[in-house]
Amino acid sequence: MQGSGTSGHDGGSLARSDGNPGTSGPDEDYSSYLTLTAALPDGSSDDEELNQAIIASMESQIAVKVPVQEILLELSSKISTKQQCKFNINRSAVWEGAVRGFQRVSYNPNFMICVKFSDDMGRNEEGIDLGGPRREFLRLLMETIARSPMFEGKENSKNLALDSAALREDRYYIVGKAIAVSLVHGGPPPNFLSPTVFSLLVDGSAKPVLADIADMELLEKVKKVAESTTLEDLEMTKAPLLDYLANAGCLRPMRSIRDKDLLVHDIVMFQVIHRVQGPFQRFCEGLKTLGVLEKIRRHPDSFRPLFCYEPSTLTADQVDDVFSIWLSPEGSNKRAAEERVVTFWRDYLHDAEEEEGPSKLQKILSFATGASVVPPIGFSPTPSVQFIQKEDDDFSCTPMFPLANTCINCIKLPLHVSYQEFKEKFDFALGNSYGFGRA
Template sequence: MPSTPSTSTLETPRFEARRFSTWNSRGKSVKRTKPGIHRAFHKDVILLPSADDSSVVKQAKKSVLHQRGYILNAFEFEKAWDSTEVMARLRQAFAAKVCLPNNVRGRPHGRHFCQQPSSCTTPPPQAPPQQPPQQPPQQPPQQPPQQPPQQPPQQPPLQPPQQPPQQPPQQPPQQPPQQPPQQPPQQPPQQPPQQPPLQPPVNDQAGYHPDNYYSAYVDIIEDLAEEEDGELLHAIVVSMQDQTLPKEDVPVSDILKELAEKIDSIGISRFNINRSNVLDGAIRGLKRLTFSPCNTLNVRFSDDKGATEEAIDLGGPRREFLRLLMQTLSESEMFEGREGHRNLALDFRALREDKYFYAGTAIALSLVHGGPPPCFLSKTLFTGISEGADQCQPELEDVTDSDLRDKLTKVSEATTLHDLQLSVEPISDYLATAGCLRLLTSLTDKYPLLEDILMFHVVHRVRAPLERFKDGLKTLGVLPKIQQHPEAFRPLLCYNPPTLTADSLDCLFTINWSEDGSNSRIGENKTVAFWRDFLQDVEEEKKMTLESILTFTTGSNVVPPMGFSPQPSLEFLHGGGKYPIANTCINCLRLPLHSEYEPFKEAMEFAIQNTYGFGMA
């Protein structure tokens, strides 16, 4: 066994301040002080029931074990100790808790750690000198339980330097030749018949067996492990629940209704909007300190002279505002590209004023607050939102600059290496700026070149606006739902051909009839027939659109993803009136009563095409 370092050796601190230079102010070299050699180090020791135990001790489990004495904090190990001395020291530290039977080489045998029985904690003082030389071949289980209680009260506090040379020569020569042939055949047959797993440990030394005395410790481990593992398992299940469900089977209306539960009907966020500059009024309202996306939106329109329109927002002005806002965003400087297939444009003024964030916020508000969906984003932009920018696959049609698009088209149509090199020369400066300038050695090089150019121009060039746009979509939790259910949201954000027909618009309205058999009912039957003919003519003649009729009635040009609330209805002007009247707050259209179809049709067309604002509706 290595000798213990002399006590006269000077110990220096573990961390010493060092000079930045080896020269002093006089130009002479200064020798660095060599760090001292430390004879000990500290480690935390945790008592486990078996060397094969795979449970991780943490959190509540670790706290309970520490309180019960199964954990030693900063236990001191000396570098001069060998394996036998280490096991002896651990036996001393855990004397009141466990017994450590050793095998030939001083290593733990079988179940490494077992709980110390109560009878072994207070043994008679005369037993230690008699049993070590005589009893190991006859009673191997008695020697380990008697040694731990003797050493802690006598040797550790008084003779720490004398124990290392005394114990190693005694234990290795006595125990190694005796325990290996006796313990393996004795422990397996004695455990099942003498101490069943459910029987509590006894204090009789003759019935001692390690499997019985660490059972209480194992119970502690298992109980705490089940509690912590259950909480961890529940958290994992909750976090992965949305990923395991079929994403396409969830109706988008149910998703938006779930998000709409966050809206507070009492809180109000006000917007003062002028129709000639809807986006500016919307941004002012979003910047207001009292604004909250969870509040109900209250919108007041003003005409070009600033006079407030005669309308109380019970739903109609809000839908009108959101419809105009979606239309204004599509035509703003923040988006570019074909109609219905818009990509983000790079506008530094909009980026500096954070308009991209407000654009995403406006779309999220429109979806959750019952407004129309945008339906103008390109597939490339939608992929960047739902899957990430790196998953985008832009096409030549996504390039808005006609001059650049034509030059890239020539690159894609090159049939020889010479043609490819000639087509690249006009855009060499742009390629250098984009980081795509390279040596072309074959015709197949045009494919990765085009892919890199399109990714730079359509995606990476507008990466900062895209991130702010996505931050705005996080309002009310819309962006996570888009990423979880991309196919459900694709028709709402990307271009979707109009599906409104005369029959579907007619079925959208509920008719409030008069009493059956009354004189009023006769005129209503005739007017409803005129109404349905009018819808058929609008669909066929194309002089006006069915969307304009829906806008006149509800303030929205499409059916919102969550539907209308309340459902649109038809009523009749029995008191007189030549033109129809719409109440967008309750989605009600009052039809005039005419004896002929042509006067009815002319009145409907004039009212719908010439109505501007809620005061004249």
């Protein structure tokens, strides 16, 4: 499907590793280390020194941070490109459509995801998912999950919330599965979880702080307890919390002002961690899908930026670097026109950065690929900039607007002779596109 501000579906596939049997995966070094250390002989002091040197060398290699893209490509290599699981999605009800797809009897996370969107009138959009619709679906799904009542707290640092309906319907498990699937199937990372939740995922230990309490009324009461300076103050500030403390198992006599620190610690631990143990366990079970949780625990430094928010400003140069530019042969009339439009394209990216910042650059990236950020697993195929020629078979005249095909991550630019016209038509396409290129 091609047209102004829309996308076609004539190519694209999930990124896969090369499958070379001679190439070790990121965890094979760890297995080799265990085998080697188990086989080391007991002997003389010289042998012992040699053994220790070998072990130290192996440990230093294991400590090296493995690129997360390498890990995810290894996991994605097990996905079958010949078998599909279908998701029928309406953009106004992304979560509901995702749940139906994940709970379908035939669903298998090792099969390719095939997404078909419908518009608000219920008509099927043209085309079949070969990459772009899947990326857009996973992007919308991660955004929906971040806003769901299953999480609470600051926008970019959320903890699990206790939602009895979600627990009853096993939504926490589906959320964990959805995040694992998004990472391995070329979608975006969640990157909205708090460091506390990530630490719990890695090794089960965490040190939540007072600011992790999302309930503002409770937070203010606990702050007053923490600010108490005398035993009398402590008793007064504790009084409004008596029912809560009884339910949390924290109610006990205060014999010294020093007892307040332990009381605050117990309240924070209960509110942020112990209270949501059930949801957390189901969330972890979902994250085990495709082996993702195991990799998180083996390579926490590699995965931390995907789960915990880190400011990263998308720039015009970064977007430009994502795309390869396909030009006609050097010396041709086409080449001269295309090179002029390349300058328009790059000026447009820089103007977008200066006028609206990263948000507009994300719209441009989404328009061309269906993803507003570069997926942790990378793009496949590599995004490209191509050009619309007058003699192209599909067009009786040169279109005025850019065209996007998110399945092959391609944006086609019209050969305008004026930058102002190029900018106006591109702005119109971004603001009025519908379908797979819509931001």
